[in-house]
Structures are given as C-alpha cells and as structure tokens.
Amino acid sequence: MSQATSGVGSGTGAAAGATTPSDFPDLPEATVARLPEYLRALHQLADTGHDTVSSEALAAAAGVNSAKLRKDLSHLGSYGTRGVGYEISLLIAQIEHVLGLTQRRGVALVGVGNLGHALAGYAGFGSRGFRVVALFDADPRLVGKTINGLVVRHVDLLVEFAPAEGVAIGVIATPASAAQAVADMLVAAGVTSILNFAPCVLAVPDGVDVRKVDLAIELQILSFHEHRKSAAGGAVAVGAGAEALPR
Amino acid sequence: MSQATSGVGSGTGAAAGATTPSDFPDLPEATVARLPEYLRALHQLADTGHDTVSSEALAAAAGVNSAKLRKDLSHLGSYGTRGVGYEISLLIAQIEHVLGLTQRRGVALVGVGNLGHALAGYAGFGSRGFRVVALFDADPRLVGKTINGLVVRHVDLLVEFAPAEGVAIGVIATPASAAQAVADMLVAAGVTSILNFAPCVLAVPDGVDVRKVDLAIELQILSFHEHRKSAAGGAVAVGAGAEALPR
DNA sequence: ATGTGTGAAAGCATTCACAGCT
DNA sequence: AGCTGTGAATGCTTTCACACAT
Numbered sequence: 001m002s003q004a005t006s007g008v009g010s011g012t013g014a015a016a017g018a019t020t021p022s023d024f025p026d027l028p029e030a031t032v033a034r035l036p037e038y039l040r041a042l043h044q045l046a047d048t049g050h051d052t053v054s055s056e057a058l059a060a061a062a063g064v065n066s067a068k069l070r071k072d073l074s075h076l077g078s079y080g081t082r083g084v085g086y087e088i089s090l091l092i093a094q095i096e097h098v099l100g101l102t103q104r105r106g107v108a109l110v111g112v113g114n115l116g117h118a119l120a121g122y123a124g125f126g127s128r129g130f131r132v133v134a135l136f137d138a139d140p141r142l143v144g145k146t147i148n149g150l151v152v153r154h155v156d157l158l159v160e161f162a163p164a165e166g167v168a169i170g171v172i173a174t175p176a177s178a179a180q181a182v183a184d185m186l187v188a189a190g191v192t193s194i195l196n197f198a199p200c201v202l203a204v205p206d207g208v209d210v211r212k213v214d215l216a217i218e219l220q221i222l223s224f225h226e227h228r229k230s231a232a233g234g235a236v237a238v239g240a241g242a243e244a245l246p247r
Numbered sequence: 248m249s250q251a252t253s254g255v256g257s258g259t260g261a262a263a264g265a266t267t268p269s270d271f272p273d274l275p276e277a278t279v280a281r282l283p284e285y286l287r288a289l290h291q292l293a294d295t296g297h298d299t300v301s302s303e304a305l306a307a308a309a310g311v312n313s314a315k316l317r318k319d320l321s322h323l324g325s326y327g328t329r330g331v332g333y334e335i336s337l338l339i340a341q342i343e344h345v346l347g348l349t350q351r352r353g354v355a356l357v358g359v360g361n362l363g364h365a366l367a368g369y370a371g372f373g374s375r376g377f378r379v380v381a382l383f384d385a386d387p388r389l390v391g392k393t394i395n396g397l398v399v400r401h402v403d404l405l406v407e408f409a410p411a412e413g414v415a416i417g418v419i420a421t422p423a424s425a426a427q428a429v430a431d432m433l434v435a436a437g438v439t440s441i442l443n444f445a446p447c448v449l450a451v452p453d454g455v456d457v458r459k460v461d462l463a464i465e466l467q468i469l470s471f472h473e474h475r476k477s478a479a480g481g482a483v484a485v486g487a488g489a490e491a492l493p494r
Numbered sequence: 495a496t497g498t499g500t501g502a503a504a505g506c507a508t509t510c511a512c513a514g515c516t
Numbered sequence: 517a518g519c520t521g522t523g524a525a526t527g528c529t530t531t532c533a534c535a536c537a538t
Contacts, residue, residue, distance in 0.1 A: 027471075030529060036467040040446055054497065063448035066497095067531055074499055082498045082537040099467050100474025107466070118365035119462070124446060128463040129470065169469055192476060193469040195462075199287055199371060201310035209472045211465050215366070215442075216375040218458050219354070220283040220346050222416055222440040223376065224274075225456045227347025229439060277507060301519065314509055321521055329520045330516040 027098070031072045037062045038069070039095045040128075046088050054085040101129035108134040108167040108191070110182050111174035112142050112152050115197060119173055120147045133165045138178065155182065162189035169193045176200040183210075274345075278319045284309045285316070286342045287375075293335050301332040348376035355381040355414040355438070357429045358421035359389050359399050362444060366420060367394045380412045385425065402429065409436035416440045423447040430457075 027035075041061035045053055055073075059066040073079065073086070079094055080086040096102055107130050109120055116137070119125075125132055136155040137143060143154045153161060162170075170186040172179050172194060179198035186194055187208055194210045196202055199217075202210050274282075288308035292300055302320075306313040320326065320333070326341055327333040343349055354377050356367055363384070366372075372379055383402040384390060390401045400408060409417075417433035419426050419441060426445035433441055434455055441457045443449055446464075449457050 028529075032471050033464075033468055035471070036461075036464040037448075039467070040461075040464075041448075044447075056497080061448070065531080067533095068529090070498065071500080071530080078499070080498050083496045084538070085497070098471065098474075100470045100477075101467065105466075105470055105473065114365045114368050118361045121361050122462065124461075124463045125466070128467070130463070130466050168473055169466060193473045195465050195469060200291075201284075201288075201308070207476070209469055211469060213460060213462070213465060214283070214287075215369065215460070216371045216377070217280075217283040217287075218442050218460060219352075219372070219377050219416060220286070220348065220375065221280055222442060222456055222458060223347045223352055224279050224282070224345070226352065226415055226440045227345075229454070275507075303519085312509080314511095315507090317520065318508080318522080325521070327520050328516070329514075330518050332519070 027075050031075055032099075034062070034064065034068075034072055035095050035099055037064075038072070039092065039099070042088055042092050042095070046092065050088055052081075052085045052087050055080070058086065096129070099129075104129055104131050105168040106131055106133035106166040107169045107171055108132075108136065108158070108162055108165070108186070109171045109173060110136045110155060110158065110186070111172060111178070111198075112137045112145075112147060113139075113173065113175075116171075116173035117147065119171065120150070130169070134161060134167060138174075155185070158182075158185045159189045162186070162191060167191055169195065171195045171197070172202075173197045274322050278322055279346075281309070281311065281315075281319055282342050282346055284311075285319070286339065286346070289335055289339050289342070293339065297335055299328075299332045299334050302327070305333065343376070346376075351376055351378050352415040353378055353380035353413040354416045354418055355379075355383065355405070355409055355412070355433070356418045356420060357383045357402060357405065357433070358419060358425070358444075359384045359392075359394060360386075360420065360422075363418075363420035364394065366418065367397070377416070381408060381414060385421075402432070405429075405432045406436045409433070409438060414438055416442065418442045418444070419449075420444045 038058065041058060042053075045058070045061060053061075055066040055070045059069040062069065070080075073091070076094055076098055079091050107125060109116055109132055112120060112135050116135075120132060120135060132148070132150065135147060135150050135152045136158050137152050138155045140154075142152050145152050167189065168191070170182075170191045170193070172182050172186075174182055176198045179196060179200050180202060183194060183196070183202045183204055187204055192208045194202065194204070194208065196210055196212045197214070199214050201212075204210055285305065288305060289300075292305070292308060300308075302313040302317045306316040309316065317327075320338070323341055323345055326338050354372060356363055356379055359367060359382050363382075367379060367382060379395070379397065382394060382397050382399045383405050384399050385402045387401075389399050392399050414436065415438070417429075417438045417440070419429050419433075421429055423445045426443060426447050427449060430441060430443070430449045430451055434451055439455045441449065441451070441455065443457055443459045444461070446461050448459075451457055
C-alpha cells in the first residue's frame with residue numbers, strides 16, 4: 001500500500017505553527033488504520049456521558065482486543081492512568097492531533113454520478129473532520145447543477161480551481177475509464193492524497209498516497225468465506241460449527 | 248450495547264451445493280483479499296485481447312509486485328507455464344472458482360437512503376458476480392418505491408422475505424443507530440455474510456462474517472499521511488526524496 | 495486491587511534469490 | 517534464454533504475561 005516516504009525532519013523549518021510542534025512518533029501503519037476507529041468509539045462513549053474508560057471497554061467498543069489497543073495507544077505516548085483507565089476527552093484530543101484532524105481538510109469530489117452524488121450528501125464527512133469544497137464532473141448535463149450548496153464544475157477546470165478552494169484530498173467516483181486522467185489532474189493541482197472508488201489501479205508519483213475502496217472486491221471476499229463455509233462440513237448438522245474461523 | 252444475538256436457529260443447511268470440498272487450499276487471508284484484484288486485472292487483459300500474461304505484467308496491472316503475485320497464485324495450485332506465463336482464461340476460471348463466484352450470489356440491501364440508493368444502482372455488482380435481489384428500508388416514504396426494478400420492502404419483513412429471495416449477503420447502508428438491529432435481523436434470516444457501511448461495530452454470532460467500509464476512516468488515514476507530509480518540510484517536496492528513517 | 499505500559503514470544507506476510515521446467 | 521514455483525530470510529503485527537504505577 002502506501003509507502004511512507006521521508007521521515008520527520010527535526011523541525012528546523014517547522015513553519016506550520018498552529019499545531020504543537022511536539023514530536024511525531026512514527027506509527028506502524030496498522031496502528032494508524034485503527035486510530036480512526038478508536039476515535040469513533042471514544043466519541044460514542046463521550047456522548048453517552050462517560051468520562052474515563054478502561055482499555056478493555058474501549059477495545060470492545062472498537063471491536064479489537066485490549067492488548068492491541070494498549071499497544072497502539074502506547075505508541076502515541078502515555079495517556080492513561082494505571083489502575084484507572086484513559087480520560088476520554090484527553091485521548092480524543094490526542095488522536096485528533098496525531099491524525100491531523102485539528103484542521104478541517106477540504107475534499108474535492110470528482111464524479112457526481114450515482115455514487116458521487118451520494119458521497120456529496122454524506123453527513124459523515126462533515127462531522128468527522130472534513131469538508132467537501134468542490135465538485136467536478138465531465139457530463140455537461142451535471143455541470144452547473146447545485147448539490148448540497150455546491151455547484152458542479154466541469155472537470156477540465158479542476159487544476160485551475162482546486163488549489164484556490166483549499167483541496168487537500170481528492171475523491172474519485174468516476175467510471176474506471178476516466179479515473180487515471182482524473183488522478184493526473186489532481187496530482188497536477190497539487191493534491192497528494194486520493195481516495196479512489198473506481199475499480200482500477202492508479203499510477204501516481206512518489207509522495208502521493210492513494211487508498212482504494214472497491215465495493216465488488218469486498219463482496220468477493222465475503223463470497224470466498226461463504227463458499228468455504230458451505231463446502232466445509234458437507235453435512236453440517238446445525239449452525240454453531242465452532243470451526244477456527246479466520247479473521 | 249444491545250446485541251441480542253440469540254435466535255440463530257434457522258438451519259442454513261441447503262447442502263445442495265456439489266462443489267468438491269477437496270480442492271480447497273486454505274489460503275492466507277491476505278491472499279484472499281488480493282485475488283479479486285487479480286481477477287479484475289485479468290478481465291481487463293482479456294478484454295484487450297491478451298491470451299497469456301507473465302507474473303510481472305499481471306502484477307503491474309494489479310498494483311502489486313511480482314513475487315507476491317506468484318506466491319499468491321502458487322497457493323491455488325500451479326496454473327502457469329514456466330518460461331511462458333499464465334493462460335488468462337484458465338486463471339480467471341480458477342480464481343472465480345476459488346472465490347465461489349461460479350454461482351451468482353444474491354445480495355440484500357438494507358437502507359435505501361443516499362448511499363443505499365446509489366448502491367442499488369451500482370452496475371459493478373451485477374457485472375462481478377452478484378445480483379441485488381431485495382431492498383429494505385424502515386422509512387414509510389421509501390417503502391413501496393421501485394428502484395432499478397426492485398420494490399423496497401419494509402425492513403420488518405426482512406426475516407420473512409430474505410430466505411425466499413435467495414439472499415446470501417446482506418449490505419447495511421443505514422444510519423449507525425439502526426445497524427445492529429438490522430444485523431440481528433439478517434442473522435435471524437440465516438445470512439452469514441454482512442457488508443457494513445454504517446460507522447459502528449456489529450456484534451454477531453460466530454460463523455458470521457462482517458466486513459466494514461467506513462468512508463470517513465479512509466479519509467482520516469489519508470489525513471494522517473497528509474499531516475505528516477506537511478510536517479516534514481514546506482510543501483514543495485518533489486518526489487523521489489527517499490530518506491533514511493530517523494534513527 | 496486494578497489496569498496500564500511494555501519486553502519477549504509467537505504468528506503472519508513480504509521479499510529474496512535461485513532451482514527447475516519449457 | 518525466460519519465467520514460474522518455492523524454501524529461506526527478513527520484517528511486521530499480534531498476543532502473552534507481568535512489572536509497575538495509582
């Protein structure tokens with residue numbers, strides 16, 4: 001997947017000011033991928049009136065085991081109290097800081113068809129640290145329409161408009177045939193993070209991160225396990241076969 | 248956290264399948280997760296007139312390195328010819344067989360709001376081994392509507408209708424607050440594979456597979472890398488700057 | 495007592511590099 | 517020669533289990 005490029009310079013420049021200059025642990029990628037889930041679970045706990053939480057309880061809410069959770073959190077530095085647990089608000093702040101969510105990042109959505117339209121209206125973006133700031137499409141019938149308060153612009157204007165709109169992340173929701181061209185434009189506009197919903201691989205320069213979401217792939221993975229389950233016992237008396245299931 | 252599992256009952260039984268149980272390697276989970284991508288790449292190659300392909304070329308088309316590809320394919324048994332490469336049609340057939348895609352599985356979609364509506368119309372399902380066979384929602388304004396030739400039923404009818412419609416996989420596209428209740432119903436209806444788009448963890452009995460897709464999480468992971476990139480230096484940072492890790 | 499933080503051990507996954515088939 | 521298939525080596529992740537702080 002993404003390859004971490006350079007390390008953290010010993011902040012000579014450190015121009016970014018706003019965020020605390022405190023050091024940047026270099027976190028295992030597996031840990032980074034779980035932090036958002038912890039964050040979600042923490043917000044849920046905070047909303048239900050909790051103040052502190054044990055690793056056991058938080059792990060349950062996030063769907064992992066407690067040893068993993070503690071190890072993950074230990075990479076951020078120590079924010080728990082032995083014998084007590086973690087203070088929720090403190091931990092939320094710390095995770096948000098590490099993930100860079102203290103600044104609300106702008107998202108450009110390219111492709112406002114079926115899926116793209118749904119994404120444009122997805123409230124989860126807004127409530128979890130992001131703001132959709134621009135919409136693009138190649139279809140003249142869509143260009144000019146307003147969706148959720150944003151006008152759809154022609155994709156040819158992407159390179160021109162994206163930088164001004166403060167786009168930090170590009171989301172590709174076009175057909176596969178258009179995805180590479182869109183990725184090229186995003187890169188040309190200075191975007192270095194891309195979320196790709198099109199079923200194809202993208203070629204991008206070093207330093208650009210691409211993550212992919214492919215719905216059909218998820219289903220096919222489920223299909224494999226389904227297939228295996230039905231092939232397993234043959235007879236399989238009743239459910240509850242406690243086979244060693246992976247995952 | 249309500250998670251009334253209980254009432255699993257319903258015998259999945261249905262031993263009808265005559266797939267040979269013997270030819271089932273137990274594949275590493277990481278390999279299973281990549282097979283769908285190989286399959287997509289193979290179809291692409293087949294469509295552009297290719298007949299055989301080397302591990303190097305297929306790996307490039309799938310976005311992995313060739314050693315990994317060969318190792319993955321070796322788990323399925325040997326389907327390549329040394330000195331030549333892989334015969335594409337043969338490999339497609341083999342992967343489809345292993346993933347259980349020879350039978351087109353039925354998908355029930357629960358939650359036909361913004362996202363669910365888009366999923367109902369997503370062509371990628373149909374073209375890659377699945378068929379949406381039922382739609383459910385709790386909103387009376389949506390129940391009764393026809394989307395893509397399917398009538399939206401009330402979610403309370405799920406347990407009654409799903410088995411008859413041949414549902415093998417359930418897709419949850421409801422708000423998080425409803426997701427667990429829907430999961431319980433799917434389980435009660437005998438569904439043992441669930442794809443969850445709601446931002447929450449689901450409690451399900453052993454033997455039920457859940458995969459989760461959370462769009463905000465993907466963005467947050469990208470945010471982390473973005474954050475780190477901008478902490479490293481100005482913003483210019485031309486690629487190719489592979490640096491040694493700090494210490 | 496209780497529950498975090500963390501070395502050490504175990505388990506997976508990826509990469510290397512080359513033997514062996516065509 | 518060219519390219520697959522695969523043991524061996526490396527690196528990463530998870531799990532264990534317990535010292536240590538409160």
